[in-house]
Amino acid sequence: MALEGFGSRLKAVRQDRGYTQKRLAAALGVTEQAVSKWERGSSYPDIPIVDGLSKVLECSLDFLFQVEAGRKNLLNQNSIERREEIKGALLPDIISLEFGCDLVPMFAEEMEKGFPHIIEMRRKMAFRWGLVIPPVRMMDKVSMPAGEYRFRLNGIVVYTDTQNPSGEEGLVQILENLEEHIFRNIELVLNNQAVYSMVKNLREQYPYVAEGVVPEKIPYSLLRQVIVHMVKECGYTASPLILIIQYLEQYQDKGCTEPAKMAEAICAKIPEGYAFSRWRQ
Numbered sequence: 708m709a710l711e712g713f714g715s716r717l718k719a720v721r722q723d724r725g726y727t728q729k730r731l732a733a734a735l736g737v738t739e740q741a742v743s744k745w746e747r748g749s750s751y752p753d754i755p756i757v758d759g760l761s762k763v764l765e766c767s768l769d770f771l772f773q774v775e776a777g778r779k780n781l782l783n784q785n786s787i788e789r790r791e792e793i794k795g796a797l798l799p800d801i802i803s804l805e806f807g808c809d810l811v812p813m814f815a816e817e818m819e820k821g822f823p824h825i826i827e828m829r830r831k832m833a834f835r836w837g838l839v840i841p842p843v844r845m846m847d848k849v850s851m852p853a854g855e856y857r858f859r860l861n862g863i864v865v866y867t868d869t870q871n872p873s874g875e876e877g878l879v880q881i882l883e884n885l886e887e888h889i890f891r892n893i894e895l896v897l898n899n900q901a902v903y904s905m906v907k908n909l910r911e912q913y914p915y916v917a918e919g920v921v922p923e924k925i926p927y928s929l930l931r932q933v934i935v936h937m938v939k940e941c942g943y944t945a946s947p948l949i950l951i952i953q954y955l956e957q958y959q960d961k962g963c964t965e966p967a968k969m970a971e972a973i974c975a976k977i978p979e980g981y982a983f984s985r986w987r988q
Contacts, residue, residue, distance in 0.1 A: 713771060714748040719849050720766045721746075734763045799862030801841040801896055804885060809853035810870060813878055814845050824875075828882045832889070835983070836938055837946030838897060839904045840889065856881060858888050860895040894935050899927040902934065909948050916949050925955055932966035933973070940967070941974040942983045950977050 721731055721742075728742040735742075735756055744750040752760060761768050806814060817824060825843050832840045851857070857867040866888045870877050889896050906921050921930060933955060937943045945951065954973045963969055974982075 713751065714746040716771055717760070718746040720764050720770065723849075724764050724766075726764070731763065735759050799859065800844040801861055801898065802885075802889065803844045803846065803859040804856065804881070805846050805848045805851065805859065806856040806870075807851040807853040808847065808849065810856060810873075810877075811847050813873055814847070816874075817878060818845070824878055824882055828886055832886060835944065836890075837905075837944040837948065838893075838934070838938070839901045839908075840896065841901060843885070858885055860889065860892050863892075863895060865892050865895075890939075893939050897931055897935055899931055902927045902931045905945070905948060906930070906952075909952075913949060917952055920952060920956055924959060925952065929966060930955065933970045936967050936970035937974055941970060943974045943977070944981050944983065947977050947981055 721728070726734075728746070729739045732739040732742045736759075737752075737756065741750070741752075745752055757768065757771075760766070760771065804814075825845075829840045829843075832838060852869070854869045854871070855867065856870055858865050866884065868884065870881055872880060906917050906927075910917055921927070930952070933951065934945045937951070938945060951973055954976055955969060958969050958972060963972070
């Protein structure tokens with residue numbers, strides 16, 4: 708058996724399967740300290756335990772001991788990992804940023820500081836576009852090349868690249884790319900829940916603007932389609948939400964029901980200062 712790297716492979720597959728050290732220890736009938744020592748490489752499981760590891764983690768011994776490099780069996784279709792993947796497919800994160808192991812320190816530092824760069828990116832997008840952008844979920848992927856990262860929007864991979872600069876410079880470059888691809892695919896990001904939040908914020912300042920109008924007359928889905936068209940196709944910020952709702956109500960009363968035509972008509976009436984080319988330079 709090849710013991711070199713056994714601990715790191717054991718830890719990787721344990722985490723893949725959703726086990727804590729304590730839970731794995733309980734399943735094997737050993738102490739949590741024993742599992743910790745195995746993963747640190749300071750000791751190794753007895754031969755009778757090895758078979759139990761394979762069964763509990765549904766992983767071949769070839770993978771753990773590198774008899775065949777990289778081979779890993781997934782036997783149980785209802786394992787913790789499989790269930791999590793299915794749940795992820797049903798309810799994917801709106802915005803996720805996945806990365807290989809070389810980029811972990813950069814994102815770990817961002818997390819330890821309280822996500823200042825990501826918060827600033829979301830603040831700027833709200834300021835420029837007038838949109839509520841959902842939180843960004845960051846996750847490392849051991850299966851990805853070490854320096855690679857990718858963006859998923861609503862579960863769809865929209866961009867993959869390799870990052871060379873590390874530290875703050877590298878993080879800023881990645882987030883600039885993320886902002887660009889969120890804008891390009893705004894229809895994947897701006898959902899009815901986000902529009903609800905925008906209207907809720909508006910009501911807090913101007914309680915009667917949307918009263919009896921959204922969603923009673925103007926469904927969130929229609930308001931969302933109009934805003935997406937205004938931002939992506941017409942190049943207008945959604946910041947004048949009061950005007951957008953007022954004009955949208957007027958056009959609906961006149962029988963206009965096509966979101967694209969409504970958006971274009973609204974952009975023709977609101978001040979040109981809300982166009983991206985002039986908005987808050």
